[in-house]
Amino acid sequence: MSENEHNIHDFDVAMICEYFSGLDRQGPGSNEATIKALSFIDNLNEKSKIVDLGCGTGKQTIVLAQNTPGNITAIDLFPDFIDKLNDNVQKLNLQSRVKGVVGSMDKLDFELNELDLIWSEGAIYNIGFEKGMNYWNRFLKKGGYVAVTEASWFTEEQPQEIFDFWNEAYPEIDTIPVKIAQMQKAGYAVVASFILPEICWTENFFKPAIEVQKAFLNKYKGNKTAEEFIKYERHHALLYDKYKDYYGYIFYIGKKI
Numbered sequence: 001m002s003e004n005e006h007n008i009h010d011f012d013v014a015m016i017c018e019y020f021s022g023l024d025r026q027g028p029g030s031n032e033a034t035i036k037a038l039s040f041i042d043n044l045n046e047k048s049k050i051v052d053l054g055c056g057t058g059k060q061t062i063v064l065a066q067n068t069p070g071n072i073t074a075i076d077l078f079p080d081f082i083d084k085l086n087d088n089v090q091k092l093n094l095q096s097r098v099k100g101v102v103g104s105m106d107k108l109d110f111e112l113n114e115l116d117l118i119w120s121e122g123a124i125y126n127i128g129f130e131k132g133m134n135y136w137n138r139f140l141k142k143g144g145y146v147a148v149t150e151a152s153w154f155t156e157e158q159p160q161e162i163f164d165f166w167n168e169a170y171p172e173i174d175t176i177p178v179k180i181a182q183m184q185k186a187g188y189a190v191v192a193s194f195i196l197p198e199i200c201w202t203e204n205f206f207k208p209a210i211e212v213q214k215a216f217l218n219k220y221k222g223n224k225t226a227e228e229f230i231k232y233e234r235h236h237a238l239l240y241d242k243y244k245d246y247y248g249y250i251f252y253i254g255k256k257i
């Protein structure tokens with residue numbers, strides 16, 4: 001990669017981070033869905049070690065903290081997200097139990113069989129569902145839980161337009177039975193799976209983005225990368241509206257065997 005390309009890439013990443021920092025959620029979700037997923041998990045106490053991988057600015061981390069005992073380490077690649085998370089943690093006086101740290105979900109610094117729960121909303125796709133499920137398993141105690149959300153198909157076949165979009169964005173997208181079989185193969189008993197309600201996408205993710213997108217385009221007027229990026233985000237929202245019968249986010253909850 002030339003130095004010039006390197007700089008362009010750095011700028012893109014910084015800009016995209018800035019955009020997502022302005023949102024409470026960096027992916028579809030809801031407090032209710034987080035709490036529902038937690039209801040399937042029965043092994044937690046004050047000593048429990050919980051990690052939230054790809055936590056973003058930490059909306060779900062806070063919900064986790066408010067609805068579980070135990071200690072939470074929230075990990076994300078981007079320092080700005082972690083700063084925002086740690087600010088919120090301070091404001092809510094949760095700093096004795098919750099800590100945001102910069103790190104990567106594919107290079108974890110935990111002991112084998114150490115963790116009680118691995119959480120990851122809308123983020124495992126960054127390393128791939130199968131790889132994440134397999135790699136993370138070793139850090140869980142026997143009987144520990146994994147809970148993730150992942151984009152999945154509801155039908156065996158999809159209209160070409162949405163098939164093409166997802167195969168470009170995330171070729172590992174697949175049907176729910178395929179994902180469940182992958183979890184089982186990776187060493188989990190699959191405890192539950194449920195579809196996130198549409199409001200997790202519409203009200204909670206796409207709608208708050210509308211104003212942020214306007215402000216962002218204003219700030220970066222004439223910047224091709226910024227314009228392309230927002231165009232993509234808007235296209236993503238339109239496609240969801242058109243094809244939401246065919247795909248969505250699924251919460252998958254597994255228990256290590």
Ligand code: SAH
Nearest residue numbers: 025026027054055056076077104105121126
């Ligand atoms: N869990 C949050 C954020 C989801 S967006 C929510 O539901 O709102 C996906 C997040 O994964 C982003 O914050 C991104 O910075 C983070 N991410 C991407 N690659 C990562 C990696 N290798 N390790 C840790 N975090 C990563």
